[in-house]
Amino acid sequence: MTTPPSSASARETTEGTVYTVTGGDWDEVVQSAVKSDDERIIVNMGPQHPSTHGVLRLILEIDGETVTEARCGIGYLHTGIEKNLEFRNWTQGTTFVTRMDYLTPFFNETAYCLGVEKLLGITDQIPDRASIIRVLLMELNRLSSHLVCIATGGMELGATTIMIYGFRDRELILDAFELITGLRMNHAFVRPGGLAQDLPPGAMDKLHELLKTMRKNLPEYDKLATGNPIFKARMQDVGYLDLTGCMALGATGPVLRSAGLPHDLRKTDPYCGYETYDFEVPVADTCDSYGRFLIRLEEMRQSLDIVEQCLERLKKPGDVMVADKKIAWPAQLAIGADGLGNSLDHIKKIMGTSMEALIHHFKLVTEGFRVPAGQAYAAVESPKGELGVHVVSDGGTRPYRVHFRDPSFTNLQAMAAMCEGGQVADVIVAVASIDPVMGGVDR
Amino acid sequence: MSERDESATNGVPAPRDAGGEVLRTRKGMFGANNGGDTTGYGGLVRTVTFPGESSRPYGGWFDEVADELEGALEEQDLLPSNAIEKTVVDRGELTFHIAREHLLQVARTLRDDPALRFELCTGVSGVHYLEDKGRELHAVYHLRSLTHGRLIRLEVSAPDADPHVPSLVSVYPTNDWHEREAYDFFGLIFDGHPALTRIMMPDDWQGFPQRKDYPLGGIAVEYKGAQIPAPDQRRSYS
Numbered sequence: 001m002t003t004p005p006s007s008a009s010a011r012e013t014t015e016g017t018v019y020t021v022t023g024g025d026w027d028e029v030v031q032s033a034v035k036s037d038d039e040r041i042i043v044n045m046g047p048q049h050p051s052t053h054g055v056l057r058l059i060l061e062i063d064g065e066t067v068t069e070a071r072c073g074i075g076y077l078h079t080g081i082e083k084n085l086e087f088r089n090w091t092q093g094t095t096f097v098t099r100m101d102y103l104t105p106f107f108n109e110t111a112y113c114l115g116v117e118k119l120l121g122i123t124d125q126i127p128d129r130a131s132i133i134r135v136l137l138m139e140l141n142r143l144s145s146h147l148v149c150i151a152t153g154g155m156e157l158g159a160t161t162i163m164i165y166g167f168r169d170r171e172l173i174l175d176a177f178e179l180i181t182g183l184r185m186n187h188a189f190v191r192p193g194g195l196a197q198d199l200p201p202g203a204m205d206k207l208h209e210l211l212k213t214m215r216k217n218l219p220e221y222d223k224l225a226t227g228n229p230i231f232k233a234r235m236q237d238v239g240y241l242d243l244t245g246c247m248a249l250g251a252t253g254p255v256l257r258s259a260g261l262p263h264d265l266r267k268t269d270p271y272c273g274y275e276t277y278d279f280e281v282p283v284a285d286t287c288d289s290y291g292r293f294l295i296r297l298e299e300m301r302q303s304l305d306i307v308e309q310c311l312e313r314l315k316k317p318g319d320v321m322v323a324d325k326k327i328a329w330p331a332q333l334a335i336g337a338d339g340l341g342n343s344l345d346h347i348k349k350i351m352g353t354s355m356e357a358l359i360h361h362f363k364l365v366t367e368g369f370r371v372p373a374g375q376a377y378a379a380v381e382s383p384k385g386e387l388g389v390h391v392v393s394d395g396g397t398r399p400y401r402v403h404f405r406d407p408s409f410t411n412l413q414a415m416a417a418m419c420e421g422g423q424v425a426d427v428i429v430a431v432a433s434i435d436p437v438m439g440g441v442d443r
Numbered sequence: 444m445s446e447r448d449e450s451a452t453n454g455v456p457a458p459r460d461a462g463g464e465v466l467r468t469r470k471g472m473f474g475a476n477n478g479g480d481t482t483g484y485g486g487l488v489r490t491v492t493f494p495g496e497s498s499r500p501y502g503g504w505f506d507e508v509a510d511e512l513e514g515a516l517e518e519q520d521l522l523p524s525n526a527i528e529k530t531v532v533d534r535g536e537l538t539f540h541i542a543r544e545h546l547l548q549v550a551r552t553l554r555d556d557p558a559l560r561f562e563l564c565t566g567v568s569g570v571h572y573l574e575d576k577g578r579e580l581h582a583v584y585h586l587r588s589l590t591h592g593r594l595i596r597l598e599v600s601a602p603d604a605d606p607h608v609p610s611l612v613s614v615y616p617t618n619d620w621h622e623r624e625a626y627d628f629f630g631l632i633f634d635g636h637p638a639l640t641r642i643m644m645p646d647d648w649q650g651f652p653q654r655k656d657y658p659l660g661g662i663a664v665e666y667k668g669a670q671i672p673a674p675d676q677r678r679s680y681s
Contacts, residue, residue, distance in 0.1 A: 017649070075643040082628075083653050087674040118534055247562050250617025261589070268592050367680040373466070373493050374533050377585050377596065379565070390568040390583060394466070395491045397680050401653075403568035405585075405621075410566065413620050442643060 040068070045427070047076045053152065053431065054438035058415070062424060070419040070427065072412055077442040085402045089368030090116055091329060093399060095188040100404060101440030102185055103148055106141040107382040108440075109190035110134050112402070114271055114378035115391040116192040119371050122322055129318035130194035131272045136207075136310035137180070137189070138272075138380070139303040143214065144173040145383040145435075146296040150221060153293070153432035157234050162224055169217050176210050179203055182333070182340060193328050194321035199314070207311055214304055221297055235290035239418040239430030242287045249414045253385025253407050254299070255434060258284045258291035265381035272380075277306050289433035299383075327369050330361045368397040384408050384435055406440040463492035467574040494533035501530070504593060505537045511558040512539070512549070521548060538596040546599050547609045547635075553586060553595075554614055561586035561595065564611065566621030569629035573655040579603040580631055584611070584618075601631065610636040628653035 009020050045058040057073035081096045088096065097112045098105040117123050151166020174184040180203055181187040181196070189196045225231045241251065243259040256263055264281040266274040282298035284291030321328040330350075334343035350358040373395040379388040385407030392401040411434045418430040469489045500506050509530060513523040526545035531538040541549050553561045563586070570581040578600035587594050601608050610633035611618045622633040623642040630651035633639055641648060650657055661673030671677075 017647070019647075075641075075645075078643040080652065083659060084674070087659050087679075121534065248616045250563060250565065250615065252563075263589055268589070269594070373463075373491055375538075375570075375583070375596075376534050376536065377594070379594075386565060386587075388565050388585060390585065392570055394493075395469070401568075401570045403583075405565045405568070409620065410617055413617065 043424075047073070053436055056412075056431070056436060056438055056441075058427065058431070060419075060424065060427065065423050065425075067419050067422055067424055067427060070416045072415055074409075074412070074438070074441055077438045079443065081443050082402055082404065085399050087398065089397045090192055090371060090399060091364075091368060093402065094191055095186075097402075097404070098186045098188050099439065100443050101382070101384070101387075101406060101408060101437045103145045103437050104141055104382050104384070104387075104440070105185060105187050106134070106137045106190060107380055107387055108404070109188065110138060110272065111378055111380045111382075111387050111389045111404075112391070113190050113192050114380065115376050115389040115402075116371065118376040118378055119374060119391055119393050120192070120327065120369075121372070122193065122324065122327065125322050125324070126194060127319040127321070128273070129198075129314070129316070130320040132310050132313050133195055133199065133320065134190055134272050135274065135277070136307055136314070137177070139306045139310070140173050140176060140210075142303045142383045143300050144170045144177075146300050147173075149383070149432070149435040150225075150293065150296060153429075153435075154225065154231075156428050156432050157231065159225070159231065162221065165217070165220060165224070169214065172210055172213060176203075176206055179206055191321075191329055193324070194319070196329070197332055198320045204311065204314065207307070211304060211307060211311070218297075218300055218304070226294070226297070232290060234429055235288065235293060235433075236286070237288050237290075238422065238426045239289040239292075239433045240287050241414055241418050245414065245417055249417065250410045251385065251414050253381070253383065253411065254292045254295045255411055255414065256385065257282065257295050259287045260285040265379055265386060269379065271378070277309050279303075279306050289429050292433045296383075325356075325360045326364075329364060330357060370395060370397055379405075382407055384437070384440070385411060404440075404443060406443065408434075408436040408438075408440040409443075412436045412441055463495045465490045465492050466572065467491050494531055496529040497532040501532045501537065504591075505532060508537065508559065508593065508595060509539075511556060512553065515552045515556045515559065516549070519548065519552070521545065536594070536596060538598055540598045540600075543599045543601055543608050546597070547611065547614065550584075550586075550597070550611050550614045553597075559588065560590040561588045561593070563587040563589060564615035564617055567611070567618060567625050569625040569631055569653065571629055571654045575600070577602050580606050580608075580629055582608050582625060582631055606630050607632050607634050609634050610639075612636055627651070630654065 010017050040061065040063045043060045043062055045060060047055040047057040055076035057076065059071040059073055060067050061069035081100060085093050085096050093112055093116070094109045097108040100108050114123070117126060147166045147170040151163045151170070154162030154166065177187065178184050180199055181189040241255060241259065243261055246256045246259045246261070252263065260283055262281045262283045265271070267281055279302045282295050282302065284295055331346050332343040333340055336344070350361050371393040373393055375390065375392040377388060377390050379386050386405070387407055388405035390403040390405070391399060394400040415431060415434065419427045422430070469491060470485065470487065501509060516523045516526055526542055526549055528540040528542055531540065553559050565585045565587060568583045570583060572579055572581060580601045580603060582599050584597040585594060586597065599608055608631055610622055612622065613635065619637070620642060622636050623639060625631045626633060626639050627641045627643050628651055640646065644652065659673070659675040661675065663670050663672050665671070
């Protein structure tokens with residue numbers, strides 16, 4: 001490692017490196033501080049500040065009310081998920097990746113699974129029904145993620161009604177997730193090869209009901225915010241980033257679409273059969289926070305349309321896991337006396353009637369499956385932008401390397417370009433319009 | 444499309460031994476590397492083979508991109524065979540292995556040439572191949588062309604002893620944080636980066652956590668009366 005360019009002398013001890021900090025040339029520092037403008041101060045916003053979306057630290061140099069320089073400090077939520085994945089088998093990976101961007105668990109899981117399936121060469125064998133349910137869950141997840149974005153973004157402007165409405169509607173979606181997967185968040189429901197299990201009884205009725213409620217509730221945001229003069233005054237021309245800036249900084253998702261480019265991986269590089277669904281990609285040409293808000297609203301409507309098409313297709317029953325017994329996780333989940341576990345039917349089968357099933361179960365649970373050596377990249381359009389996964393296998397039962405290209409991480413780089421030269425209060429609006437989730441940024 | 448793609452469609456994973464690159468070998472039948480192997484298959488040796496160099500035609504638009512890139516490099520008086528170490532087509536993806544000294548020029552060409560136009564870089568992913576002697580550290584870039592709707596991969600390697608790779612920030616400013624991340628976790632030094640500092644780990648952290656020789660760590664936990672060892676100490680099968 002190269003030595004850091006610091007003035008502190010360092011020596012190695014058994015306890016680690018010990019730095020000796022002696023008195024610096026403080027007179028010089030004080031003098032330069034006196035010389036500069038009185039109004040120029042450096043403000044640390046966060047990492048513990050409710051309006052910085054989790055543990056994001058913004059370092060702002062302020063001259064009066066104007067931000068002259070803005071920097072992000074990240075890493076406060078780094079949990080080493082990518083490293084941990086290398087010590088678990090391929091199926092266990094979903095349990096980790098679902099916790100990255102915790103507002104978009106289904107996108108993380110699906111992107112990861114698409115990557116693993118590409119490595120296995122089984123992309124074509126994924127049953128239709130599994131893909132449809134993946135799409136259904138992802139689109140509902142897009143709704144819930146956008147709702148949180150709009151809700152927290154509104155709260156940061158002081159619009160508490162939007163916050164209450166947003167979380168109210170998100171709760172309805174999380175209820176549906178709970179019914180389908182057993183959990184409100186961190187589902188680990190999408191697995192390499194398909195899904196953990198099929199929709200439970202009653203899910204279709206519940207989803208139809210949810211669709212109806214959401215269709216009724218969504219226009220409320222329009223009525224509340226879209227034409228609201230205060231809301232517009234705070235959002236318009238704030239967080240400006242034009243197409244050139246977006247391309248250079250690699251911004252994707254609503255940020256890119258607010259600059260007028262209708263780039264959406266669901267259209268340009270479809271996966272999970274998105275090419276067969278009928279939906280629009282909304283764009284705006286304002287390049288600002290208000291445009292991003294409008295895009296999110298419209299995307300929610302489009303998502304509802306896709307969900308409706310999914311429900312129509314789901315009337316036909318089918319498998320939700322690949323037929324290959326050497327990959328498909330055999331067990332079905334059921335709630336027993338001691339909590340969620342393998343269903344009694346499955347245990348009866350493997351212990352009583354099918355030795356082959358027992359062997360497959362044993363091999364998959366203890367070893368996992370092997371994935372041929374090589375690398376693959378899979379990307380999905382998450383609510384925040386391009387969520388890419390680079391998976392590398394060395395032919396073993398565990399990933400050799402998994403890298404997530406999280407859209408929050410990439411888009412957050414645009415913060416400085418959006419905020420410098422603007423007002424302090426507008427920093428909050430700009431950051432909210434990027435919609436960063438620190439779980440995804442730091443991983 | 445290539446032979447490999449055809450064989451993938453009938454449900455059988457493509458054969459890995461044909462023309463691949465052997466990285467290392469694995470012993471035993473079940474891949475258990477701690478605890479005694481009582482199966483009698485302990486002497487089995489299998490090779491770990493990564494997809495090797497592909498030959499023309501690559502199939503689909505891959506040939507077009509390769510032709511355009513080679514042509515554009517020739518125009519700049521750079522012999523393509525010097526810049527492109529090898530081209531791999533695997534699982535429907537095109538990978539150019541680039542010599543690190545030419546990475547910047549290749550990336551700029553890929554971005555600016557109208558027939559190539561890879562405008563969007565999705566960042567860099569580091570990979571540490573401990574057994575790939577002399578080229579242990581790999582930096583992998585995925586470039587997306589919105590104009591043509593294409594995706595390619597660039598891969599450069601550097602030895603552990605000299606972990607230098609040119610920075611692509613001047614071509615793709617989005618790589619700023621991505622390169623800091625790869626430096627933080629793999630110790631890849633991106634020459635020309637405006638401020639290559641740690642981004643996730645604390646500034647005074649020692650070592651590079653995602654290298655393969657860096658231990659995961661962790662402590663044993665007790666669950667229902669049994670001791671469960673730390674994740675990297677558990678019995679595992681590779």
